[in-house]
Amino acid sequence: MQFNKEQTKALKELLYLLADDELILGHRNSEWTGLGPILEEDIAFSSMAQDKIGHAQNFFEMLHELGEPEPDTNAFARDENLFRCCHFVEYPIGEYNFSLMRHFLFDHAMFIRYGMLSGSSYEPLASAVRKFKGEMIYHVLHADTWIKQLSQADEESYRLMQSALDECLPLALGMFETLSGENLLSDSGIYSGEELLRQSWIEKVVPLIESAGLILPDLNNIQPAFGGRKGIHTDYLKPLLDEMSEVFKIDPDAEW
Amino acid sequence: MKIRSLDPRITRLEIEKNKEPVIDLKPLDHWQTFEVFVQVKKGQHHSHVGSLHAPNPEMAYILAKEQFGRRTKIVSLWVVKTADVFTAPGDEIMFERNDEKIYREAGGYKVMDRINRFKKSKK
Secondary structure, three states, rough: OOOOOHHHHHHHHHHHHHHHHHHHHHHHOOOOOOOOOOOHHHHHHHHHHHHHHHHHHHHHHHHOOOOOOOOHEEEEEHHHOOOOOOHHHHHHHOOOHHHHHHHHHHHHHHHHHHHHHHHOHHHHHHHHHHHOHHHHHHHHHHHHHHHHHHHHOOHHHHHHHHHHHHHHHHHHHHHHHOOOOOOHHHOOOOOHHHHHHHHHHHHHHHHHHHHOOOOOHHHHHOOOOOOOOHHHOOHHHHHHHHHHHHHHHHHOOOOO | OOOOOOOHHHHOOOOOOOOOOOOOOOOOOOOOEEEEEEEOOOOOEEEEEEEEOOHHHHHHHHHHHHHHOOOOOOOEEEEHHHHOOOOOOOOHOOOOOOOOHHHHHHHHHHHHHHHHHHHHHOO
């Protein structure tokens, strides 16, 4: 399918959302490598972080096909205000309860988004996200199991999971900020949009949160942390980008 | 005095030097162990590949998946509580061989797996 100039621009916004969310959270989660709570979980969490970077790489390659810079340059040498990631992924890893809750809320959203995109009229995107399905099934199984386990283990772990949920929800709802050119995406069959995703996500995660025994605040009273999709970021992003690109910037032309 | 490391993640944790460990685990204060079995191909046996600590089968399963299914392709994974594996005490002596009855041993079975694999590959 051929897209006109405006549609292509909107498609790029979508690809930057996907690439940046996966890259930044992949990098954040990899900060647990070597510091995980137990050895097997360290391996599992690191492995999933790697999966995310892998997904990001696929999206950066699509962007390159559409005339954007080389994947490495695009990931490591782009200005902060050109990033399209949401605030949720920028936040530091915090304690493990925060990282786990973010993993749970984020991966369910991304899994549903991938599902919606698996029928996209932009074929390279549709076939890529279909490839990610197996990995995502594991990611959400991993997240669901931990959330259930820690919410029901003892009083302390319950309290920690509840406080992580309360802290995460405004940030999580910020994932669904309307994209620039979103109506063009739905009209051309590329992507049916963030509002539909938000509804499906709520239908998916609310029963899981309730069956874990956590108390869900009224989502309508929560102010979502918007801004990321427009390039307005938290103070956490810049130091992350500096650290992530430190080696790349020593010699940007190095052959790897 | 805080620990400063070349690894920025360690430095960020702001760990006090010479501080007592936060959690004091008693020798038996650990999770139980689970035995992990993987199936490499449909129709083949599940083979034992190792064990790990977990609080319950669900947790054992998600931890085993990356621990034992990451480097090779597998199609199925089982976890079994180590405590559920039955064995008889003193089995080592029971299995000792009597050299005079060596005619009972079926040495041919040892290469049977290889023969079967070879036959299959020729089909």
